[in-house]
Amino acid sequence: MGAHLLTNYGEAVAMILFGIGFGNLLLQNNLIKKIIGLNIMDTAVYLFLAEKGYIRGRVAPIVTDGVQQVEAYINPIPSGLVLTGIVVSVSVTALMLAITIRLYGRYHTLNLDEISTLIKKGGQ
Amino acid sequence: MELILNFPAVSILLCLFAGIVSSALKAKGAGRVNLALILTEIVLQFFVLIQTIALGRPYVYVMGKFPAPWGNEIRVGVLEAFMALFFCVIMLLCMLGGSREREKELETGKQHLYYIMIDLLLSSLLALVYTNDLFTAYVFVEINTISACGLIMIRQNGRTLEASIRYMIMSLLGSGLLLLGICFLYDLTGHLLMSNIKEQVQLLAASGNYHIPLIVSLGLMSVGLAIKSALYPFHTWLPDAYGYSTLSSSAILSSLVSKGYIFLLLKIFYRVIGFDIVRESKVINVLFVFGIFGMIMGSLSAIREDNIRRMIAFSSVAQIGYIYMGFGLGTAEGVIASIYHVVSHSASKSLLFVAASGLTDASGESCRYPDLTGAGYRNKLAGAAFTVGSLAMVGMPVFSGFISKLLFSQAAIGHNFKMLPTLIALAVSTILNAIYFMKTVIRIYTPPSGKEEMAEGRVIAAKENRRKSAALVCFIALNLILGLNSEPIIRLIRSGLEMFG
Numbered sequence: 001m002g003a004h005l006l007t008n009y010g011e012a013v014a015m016i017l018f019g020i021g022f023g024n025l026l027l028q029n030n031l032i033k034k035i036i037g038l039n040i041m042d043t044a045v046y047l048f049l050a051e052k053g054y055i056r057g058r059v060a061p062i063v064t065d066g067v068q069q070v071e072a073y074i075n076p077i078p079s080g081l082v083l084t085g086i087v088v089s090v091s092v093t094a095l096m097l098a099i100t101i102r103l104y105g106r107y108h109t110l111n112l113d114e115i116s117t118l119i120k121k122g123g124q
Numbered sequence: 125m126e127l128i129l130n131f132p133a134v135s136i137l138l139c140l141f142a143g144i145v146s147s148a149l150k151a152k153g154a155g156r157v158n159l160a161l162i163l164t165e166i167v168l169q170f171f172v173l174i175q176t177i178a179l180g181r182p183y184v185y186v187m188g189k190f191p192a193p194w195g196n197e198i199r200v201g202v203l204e205a206f207m208a209l210f211f212c213v214i215m216l217l218c219m220l221g222g223s224r225e226r227e228k229e230l231e232t233g234k235q236h237l238y239y240i241m242i243d244l245l246l247s248s249l250l251a252l253v254y255t256n257d258l259f260t261a262y263v264f265v266e267i268n269t270i271s272a273c274g275l276i277m278i279r280q281n282g283r284t285l286e287a288s289i290r291y292m293i294m295s296l297l298g299s300g301l302l303l304l305g306i307c308f309l310y311d312l313t314g315h316l317l318m319s320n321i322k323e324q325v326q327l328l329a330a331s332g333n334y335h336i337p338l339i340v341s342l343g344l345m346s347v348g349l350a351i352k353s354a355l356y357p358f359h360t361w362l363p364d365a366y367g368y369s370t371l372s373s374s375a376i377l378s379s380l381v382s383k384g385y386i387f388l389l390l391k392i393f394y395r396v397i398g399f400d401i402v403r404e405s406k407v408i409n410v411l412f413v414f415g416i417f418g419m420i421m422g423s424l425s426a427i428r429e430d431n432i433r434r435m436i437a438f439s440s441v442a443q444i445g446y447i448y449m450g451f452g453l454g455t456a457e458g459v460i461a462s463i464y465h466v467v468s469h470s471a472s473k474s475l476l477f478v479a480a481s482g483l484t485d486a487s488g489e490s491c492r493y494p495d496l497t498g499a500g501y502r503n504k505l506a507g508a509a510f511t512v513g514s515l516a517m518v519g520m521p522v523f524s525g526f527i528s529k530l531l532f533s534q535a536a537i538g539h540n541f542k543m544l545p546t547l548i549a550l551a552v553s554t555i556l557n558a559i560y561f562m563k564t565v566i567r568i569y570t571p572p573s574g575k576e577e578m579a580e581g582r583v584i585a586a587k588e589n590r591r592k593s594a595a596l597v598c599f600i601a602l603n604l605i606l607g608l609n610s611e612p613i614i615r616l617i618r619s620g621l622e623m624f625g
Contacts, residue, residue: 018300018304021300022297022300025293025296025297025300026293026297031289034293038296038300041300042300042303045300045303045304045307048304048307049307052307052311077316078310081259081307081310084259084263085303088262088263088266091266091270092266092269092270092292092296095270095273095292096289096292096296099273099277099285099288099289099292100289102277102280102285103285103286103289106282106285107282112286112289112290115282115286116286118282119282119283119286122282
């Protein structure tokens with residue numbers, strides 16, 4: 001068990017980071033900290049994918065110096081997935097920030113609980 | 125006939141294209157494009173359904189002609205085509221029913237954005253129904269989330285903003301878990317196409333290697349999608365989101381968005397993992413327990429509510445619980461019951477939202493119970509429609525809800541130890557449903573006594589808002605068809621499920 005953890009330390013770190021990000025997104029009250037948590041969580045998944053796609057001693061799959069053997073390059077699909085994932089997480093982050101700005105403009109606080117209390121008190 | 129094979133892919137691309145075109149149009153033009161789009165989609169899906177029934181087997185459409193392990197695929201069977209057609213019809217009726225509210229409640233200059241969101245939402249729903257690629261499914265899940273969030277927050281007030289950020293937070297937690305599950309599965313199998321993953325998973329299961337990672341990945345994907353479709357403990361965002369957004373949004377969110385995720389989960393169970401492995405994994409027992417909790421707790425919250433739209437929203441929590449309970453039974457019969465409930469709940473819940481707005485229109489825009497007294501007399505069609513929807517939800521014979529409850533109990537009978545909890549939960553939940561829906565129906569048919577302080581109500585004739593009346597009549601007809609003529613639909617679902625895996 002311990003030996004596996006040591007050889008796959010990249011994946012282990014990715015899972016710890018995922019936990020940290022998930023906890024932050026779920027439990028923080030401050031909206032900005034929530035968004036930071038979201039980004040940590042997503043980045044952890046990309047780290048996991050990159051770690052899985054990397055093969056020691058090989059390089060990124062861009063043909064250089066005419067070397068065309070498959071053995072020279074790593075698997076490009078995980079990198080492609082990471083790229084797609086980054087696009088998704090950028091857009092959701094932008095959307096979250098936009099809503100946060102709207103809420104801050106209306107209630108002058110970033111604390112989600114305070115916002116809920118203000119809404120319950122003020123009706124609209 | 126060769127041409128029809130292209131329709132599923134074309135229908136998804138058409139939605140995306142309509143979204144792009146609408147961004148350059150004004151509100152009216154975008155609305156027309158949207159209406160034309162949904163009508164076209166209905167025709168396309170209808171042809172696809174006829175074609176798949178005639179074929180009698182699923183067919184695979186290869187995107188860009190890259191062969192199987194590398195390219196992206198669309199796989200169409202009877203069940204997919206039926207769901208796509210049904211989603212498009214409900215979408216059309218929801219848009220028709222809420223057109224007056226959209227004109228009134230959305231800021232001028234932003235209305236065309238609403239139609240873009242609807243176009244994108246439709247594209248993502250169709251893609252979730254048709255795709256055979258797990259990562260494509262993830263990307264469209266995110267598109268679905270973003271456009272649904274847009275639908276909530278386009279009516280700008282504090283409550284919808286708060287609801288949309290709560291919705292986003294919950295959804296992102298769910299999609300984080302889903303993404304992680306997909307990555308695990310890709311790591312284990314080396315494939316992203318669902319059919320290829322299933323081959324590898326069967327080999328893995330037979331060899332007994334990597335059992336724990338496989339179960340973990342299945343658990344992550346199930347929990348992620350359960351969070352996104354508002355299964356009981358994750359429903360906190362739901363009442364505000366459904367209760368305060370504009371009418372078409374509430375109806376579409378409750379009847380379509382959550383159903384798209386449920387359909388994807390079904391696909392993961394059947395086509396990616398294989399239902400035998402899912403049944404042995406005990407993951408469905410967790411879904412079963414939460415489903416039962418949801419059935420009871422959602423109804424209890426709905427009883428306490430004094431705002432009619434929030435009451436309907438809480439009843440959604442209970443109905444989602446039914447669907448997960450059906451999955452949790454772990455038999456094909458249970459899954460068929462769940463799919464039928466997806467259909468019947470979509471038809472009756474959107475009917476309830478549209479009818480409730482008709483009632484509130486006749487009561488000075490107030491959603492509170494005391495103001496709704498006698499609203500059924502002031503707006504006769506909406507009152508009748510609300511009664512039909514309520515009876516369908518409670519599960520009276522003749523209406524759609526009865527058939528799904530019948531199917532659930534038939535599926536439960538003979539099950540070793542899940543029979544008793546299922547039947548008890550069905551009975552309790554039916555009584556609770558009856559309490560809050562019949563309370564409302566009695567309220568809207570009580571003549572106002574004059575003693576109570578009333579918000580000024582006015583009489584609304586069916587002619588006044590023709591589009592809403594047409595939508596209500598269609599919804600009522602749909603519910604009656606589902607209730608009276610269920611046999612062919614169940615047969616369709618059964619044959620679709622057989623070719624689904």
